[in-house]
Amino acid sequence: MAVSRSERRSGELPRVLVVDDEADIRELVDLTLVRMGLSADCAGSVGEAKGFLERERYSLCLTDMRLPDGEGLEIVRLIGERYPETPVAVITAFGSADNAVAALKAGAFDYLAKPVALDQLRTLIKSAISLPPAQKSGEVSAAPGQGLSAQLIGVSPAIESVRDMIAKLARSQAPVYISGESGSGKEMAARLIHGQSARHAAPFVPVNCGAIPENLMESEFFGYRKGAFTGADGDRDGFFQAAHGGTLFLDEVADLPLAMQVKLLRAIQEKKVRKVGYATEEPVDVRILSATHRKLADCVDAGTFRQDLYYRLNVIELKMPALRERQEDIPLLVEAVLQRICGGCPPVLSAEAMQALSRYAYPGNVRELENILERATALCSNDIVTPDDLQLAAGTGVDGVGSVEGRAGETLDDLVNRVEKQAILDALAKTGFNRTAAARLLGVTFRSLRYRIERLGIEDGAE
Numbered sequence: 467m468a469v470s471r472s473e474r475r476s477g478e479l480p481r482v483l484v485v486d487d488e489a490d491i492r493e494l495v496d497l498t499l500v501r502m503g504l505s506a507d508c509a510g511s512v513g514e515a516k517g518f519l520e521r522e523r524y525s526l527c528l529t530d531m532r533l534p535d536g537e538g539l540e541i542v543r544l545i546g547e548r549y550p551e552t553p554v555a556v557i558t559a560f561g562s563a564d565n566a567v568a569a570l571k572a573g574a575f576d577y578l579a580k581p582v583a584l585d586q587l588r589t590l591i592k593s594a595i596s597l598p599p600a601q602k603s604g605e606v607s608a609a610p611g612q613g614l615s616a617q618l619i620g621v622s623p624a625i626e627s628v629r630d631m632i633a634k635l636a637r638s639q640a641p642v643y644i645s646g647e648s649g650s651g652k653e654m655a656a657r658l659i660h661g662q663s664a665r666h667a668a669p670f671v672p673v674n675c676g677a678i679p680e681n682l683m684e685s686e687f688f689g690y691r692k693g694a695f696t697g698a699d700g701d702r703d704g705f706f707q708a709a710h711g712g713t714l715f716l717d718e719v720a721d722l723p724l725a726m727q728v729k730l731l732r733a734i735q736e737k738k739v740r741k742v743g744y745a746t747e748e749p750v751d752v753r754i755l756s757a758t759h760r761k762l763a764d765c766v767d768a769g770t771f772r773q774d775l776y777y778r779l780n781v782i783e784l785k786m787p788a789l790r791e792r793q794e795d796i797p798l799l800v801e802a803v804l805q806r807i808c809g810g811c812p813p814v815l816s817a818e819a820m821q822a823l824s825r826y827a828y829p830g831n832v833r834e835l836e837n838i839l840e841r842a843t844a845l846c847s848n849d850i851v852t853p854d855d856l857q858l859a860a861g862t863g864v865d866g867v868g869s870v871e872g873r874a875g876e877t878l879d880d881l882v883n884r885v886e887k888q889a890i891l892d893a894l895a896k897t898g899f900n901r902t903a904a905a906r907l908l909g910v911t912f913r914s915l916r917y918r919i920e921r922l923g924i925e926d927g928a929e
């Protein structure tokens with residue numbers, strides 16, 4: 467009877483395909499695999515590798531980048547298209563970081579730099595072999611240890627494609643940069659990627675990069691040695707050691723000072739860190755996810771974020787959609803949030819209240835919706851939520867500003883200025899007086915907002 471590629475024959479050792487034209491590397495990898503209780507097939511060229519792939523089903527493929535008859539990338543792409551259940555990793559020449567990034571973008575789940583370090587090789591093999599089977603698109607699984615509350619709620623095409631991306635990204639070790647407006651679910655996505663990955667049993671360590679004092683950054687990230695500075699009364703691990711085997715989530719990564727960006731880049735490239743006060747580096751196995759509500763590319767243009775680090779973190783971008791771009795999800799979210807706040811018997815929304823919620827633009831996205839509902843359930847009487855209980859800011863409907871009435875004796879210019887000033891003040895208030903975020907909310911450039919703030923004489927509490 468023919469055995470389908472997707473079934474594992476019982477009792478069979480997981481098989482690994484090794485593709486390299488250098489015999490000594492093939493032998494080294496083969497030996498390591500055998501010692502780990504795995505079996506291997508070795509190919510010396512793209513052509514040979516294709517032959518093996520047609521005949522056999524593999525739990526992992528490890529390929530060199532430069533081969534006599536083609537590129538390792540070709541194998542990465544072929545596996546991605548035809549055998550997506552097989553994770554593939556590449557071996558890159560020393561110092562060719564660009565190659566590694568290209569391979570990750572093409573779908574490789576990880577890479578190893580030559581000379582191949584045995585401990586890194588073993589870690590890579592272990593995590594590939596323990597990957598859960600690829601999920602079919604659209605299939606949702608809760609992360610281990612997380613209940614339904616940790617699921618992305620929504621059925622819109624935008625959230626469905628986020629769900630698919632998360633399932634794919636969970637099978638990779640590539641750094642992912644999660645972009646999206648404030649409150650759109652960036653941290654939630656990061657937790658889901660970790661929870662569905664082979665690293666799920668190891669820690670997920672979220673770090674708010676904007677909240678660490680600059681002078682403590684290095685020791686917080688990399689740890690320190692006893693006596694390294696006043697107050698260092700014992701050896702301490704940093705975030706990297708804490709996340710060993712797991713995921714480090716660099717939240718608000720745009721807030722990292724430039725000096726720390728250099729050190730972080732080094733740690734990510736070398737996969738090694740040095741504790742403050744120690745002369746030697748120690749290897750760390752950490753997957754990096756990052757996020758910020760700012761536009762990281764703009765920070766690179768402005769010179770506040772290093773381009774080389776940007777390329778390293780942003781190998782793959784996951785964009786979280788704004789809630790106003792997926793309005794069809796609002797009723798489902800409302801229901802889920804009310805259930806969470808009130809338990810068994812949540813208050814009912816009047817038809818007008820539901821309509822008002824569907825029309826609102828949510829500059830603060832899902833988090834704002836949660837806040838609105840929490841306030842409304844506290845304010846409502848007889849367990850019925852009315853539009854008044856929602857206290858939605860006026861003039862922020864998705865379909866525009868609504869009607870504006872002039873005051874007696876007010877000229878058109880005065881009226882326009884008044885409305886403009888109010889819109890800017892609202893945007894500043896909603897973004898905690900962050901001018902960059904306020905500009906984005908208003909759909910103008912930062913420079914234009916600054917100009918308007920000056921022209922209208924607005925005091926916004928910033929510089």
Ligand SMILES: Nc1ncnc2c1ncn2[C@@H]1O[C@H](COP(=O)(O)OP(=O)(O)OP(=O)(O)O)[C@@H](O)[C@H]1O
Nearest residue numbers: 617618619647648649650651652653654759832833
């Ligand atoms: N699709 C979703 N389904 C259910 N809940 C969601 C969804 N997206 C976001 N949330 C909820 O919204 C809140 C904000 O999410 P999260 O903290 O992940 O956003 P964020 O993008 O990291 O925000 P910020 O930019 O402010 O850091 C959380 O309580 C989260 O559970």
Ligand SMILES: [Mg+2]
Nearest residue numbers: 652653717757
């Ligand atoms: Mg966040």
